[in-house]
Amino acid sequence: MSSIIVMRTNGSEYSQPENILFLGFHEESNLLACGTEHGFRILSVNSQECKEEYRKNFMDGGISYVEFMENNTVALVSGGYKPAFSMNKVVIYNYKEKKVLNEILCPRNVISVHFKHKFLVIVSEDMVFIYNYKFKEIFNFKTCLNPQGICSLVYNDKLKECILVFPTELIGHVKVIRLSTKKSKQNNNVILDEYELRAHDSSIQCISLNSNGSLLATASEKGTIVRLFQIINGEKLNEYRRGNLTNEIYSICFSHNNEYIACVSSGGTLHVFVLDMEKWKKNQQLNSSSNQTSNGILSYILNYTNETYDSTPKSVFKYRKVEGIGVCNFDVADEYIFVCTHKGAFHSLRFDLSGVTQQEEPLEAKEKQFYY
Numbered sequence: 001m002s003s004i005i006v007m008r009t010n011g012s013e014y015s016q017p018e019n020i021l022f023l024g025f026h027e028e029s030n031l032l033a034c035g036t037e038h039g040f041r042i043l044s045v046n047s048q049e050c051k052e053e054y055r056k057n058f059m060d061g062g063i064s065y066v067e068f069m070e071n072n073t074v075a076l077v078s079g080g081y082k083p084a085f086s087m088n089k090v091v092i093y094n095y096k097e098k099k100v101l102n103e104i105l106c107p108r109n110v111i112s113v114h115f116k117h118k119f120l121v122i123v124s125e126d127m128v129f130i131y132n133y134k135f136k137e138i139f140n141f142k143t144c145l146n147p148q149g150i151c152s153l154v155y156n157d158k159l160k161e162c163i164l165v166f167p168t169e170l171i172g173h174v175k176v177i178r179l180s181t182k183k184s185k186q187n188n189n190v191i192l193d194e195y196e197l198r199a200h201d202s203s204i205q206c207i208s209l210n211s212n213g214s215l216l217a218t219a220s221e222k223g224t225i226v227r228l229f230q231i232i233n234g235e236k237l238n239e240y241r242r243g244n245l246t247n248e249i250y251s252i253c254f255s256h257n258n259e260y261i262a263c264v265s266s267g268g269t270l271h272v273f274v275l276d277m278e279k280w281k282k283n284q285q286l287n288s289s290s291n292q293t294s295n296g297i298l299s300y301i302l303n304y305t306n307e308t309y310d311s312t313p314k315s316v317f318k319y320r321k322v323e324g325i326g327v328c329n330f331d332v333a334d335e336y337i338f339v340c341t342h343k344g345a346f347h348s349l350r351f352d353l354s355g356v357t358q359q360e361e362p363l364e365a366k367e368k369q370f371y372y
Contacts, residue, residue, distance in 0.1 A: 002208065002253040003033075004327040005064060005112065005148055006342040020342045020371060021064045021080050025329040027211070032340060033066035034371065037080045040066050042095060043370055047336045050346035050370035054095050058084040065149070067113045072096040075113045075120070090122060092135075104135050112149025116162050117181050123149040128166050130179070138190060141175065143167050150204060154213040155181070161192060163213030163231060172200040172220060174207060176231060197234045199227055206263075210254040217261050219249040225312070226252065226263055226273065240273040241312040251327040255334045260353065262337055264326040270339055271315035272351060280316070283354075317351045319362055344371030 003024030022035030025045070032050060034041040040063040042054040062080025069075055069092070076091040078084040085091060087109040092102040108124035115121075118133040125147055130139040144167050151166040162179040178192040199207075200220035208217045209231070216229045223246055227239045240261070242249065247265040254261055259280075261273045274280040324341040331338065339347040350364040357363065 002251055002327055002329045003065075003112075004250050004325060006325050019080075020344065021062055022066055023327045023340050023342065024066060024068075025327065025338070025340075026068045029329050029331050029338065031068065032370075033068060033074065035063035035066050035076075035079075036371075037062040037082075039063055039084065040074070040076065041371075042074075045338055045346075047331065047348050047350070048366070049368060050338075050340065052370070056093075056095060056098075060084065065110075065112050067115050069115045073101065075115055077110045077113055090120075102135060104131065110149075111147065112151060114151055114153040114164075116153050116155040119153070119162050119164075119179055119181075121151060121153050121164060123151045123166065125149075130164070132190075141166070142169055144169050144171060144203070148205075150207055152207050152209040152216075154209045154211060156212045156214075158212070161213075163209060165207055165209060165216055167204045167207075168196055170196070170198075171203050173198050174204060174216075174218065176216070176234065195234060197229060199229070200225075206249045206252050208252040208254065210258050211256060215254065215258065217252045217254065219252060219263065221248070223247040223249045223265055226261060228261070228275065238275070239312055241314050242271055243267065250325050253329050255330045256332060257334050260330070260334070262328045262330065264322055264328045264339060266325075268320060268322050270319040270322055270326075270328060270337065270347075270349070272317035272337070272353075273313065274316050277313050317353075317360055317362070319347070319349050319365065321365075321367070322347065340370065344369050346370045 006021050024033045032043040032045050039057040043050050043052050061082040061084030063076050064079025065077035067075040073094045078087055088106045090104040090113050093100055106122050110122055112123045120131040122129040126143055128141045129137055132138050146167055153164050155162050160181050164177040165174050168175045174197050177194040180190055180192050199218040202220040202222055205221045206219040214231050218227050225239050228237045230237055247267040249263050249265045252263045264270050324343040326339050326341040328339045337349045346368050348366040349362040351362050352359050
């Protein structure tokens with residue numbers, strides 16, 4: 001799930017009574033969760049629109065995190081000007097049946113919550129708590145100061161395990177944990193493997209696992225570089241330059257085919273990077289030969305890696321009209337990239353990922369308001 005906490009508590013520069021507090025996509029990209037100062041909303045998403053399907057308003061308060069679970073169920077965390085309930089509580093709520101299924105009390109105030117298969121992970125400002133399917137705490141870990149609740153959790157159906165990543169106590173480091181989903185009476189059989197990875201020299205700002213948990217993308221508070229790691233051994237596979245000036249990276253996501261990474265930053269630009277640049281360049285050369293042209297993006301891609309000052313791959317595609325804090329996600333067919341912002345704007349973008357037209361900007365860009 002690709003998500004972003006816009007505002008957690010009072011004092012944020014974005015704090016307004018009607019503000020969006022949270023935005024998060026369902027892993028299948030067809031739904032968007034929106035936490036607000038008055039409750040939460042579920043919206044359906046496709047290439048044409050972002051349409052409200054369900055709304056739950058609370059008498060007093062805001063919802064600052066919404067995690068999609070199973071069977072029309074979400075996990076809710078409170079926040080904002082007037083939190084809807086105690087901030088150390090997670091409420092499990094079925095929005096179709098309109099009823100609370102469970103409540104979980106945490107030893108600390110909750111920032112974010114993540115669910116996959118049999119595990120619920122609760123993130124506080126300096127701790128991570130792992131719960132089993134009965135919502136019983138089985139593990140906890142100390143982290144550095146993590147006010148955004150940074151964490152990524154995915155389920156690998158083939159391996160029957162969950163992969164969990166979150167910042168450690170050391171600045172710029174992340175912990176990688178593999179959790180078995182097979183039945184076991186002993187907690188010591190649950191953790192299959194864990195290790196610590198040094199991702200950056202400065203604090204972690206954003207992390208994202210791909211859909212099967214084999215790849216990890218990270219960005220630091222500098223926001224100039226996105227790094228790619230292989231989960232099985234922690235090896236750094238590549239790094240990609242977003243820009244030379246410091247920007248906050250709000251959201252990172254993988255395409256479903258694992259060929260692209262997209263990110264949204266405070267610079268107002270969506271960047272799309274190619275994971276296997278050599279393979280992609282060869283495809284562009286073939287397209288160029290068939291089209292008898294060497295203009296546009298092809299010339300850019302073939303030449304920029306030869307620049308003496310920096311050989312780090314840069315974004316191949318860009319969209320420069322993102323205003324505000326945004327979250328991005330590829331549609332399930334990897335034909336469109338969706339961007340939603342805290343100002344209520346929905347962008348549906350179609351790039352020429354095949355490179356036939358050699359165009360850096362999107363071939364199609366729709367913008368609509370989903371929140372008023």
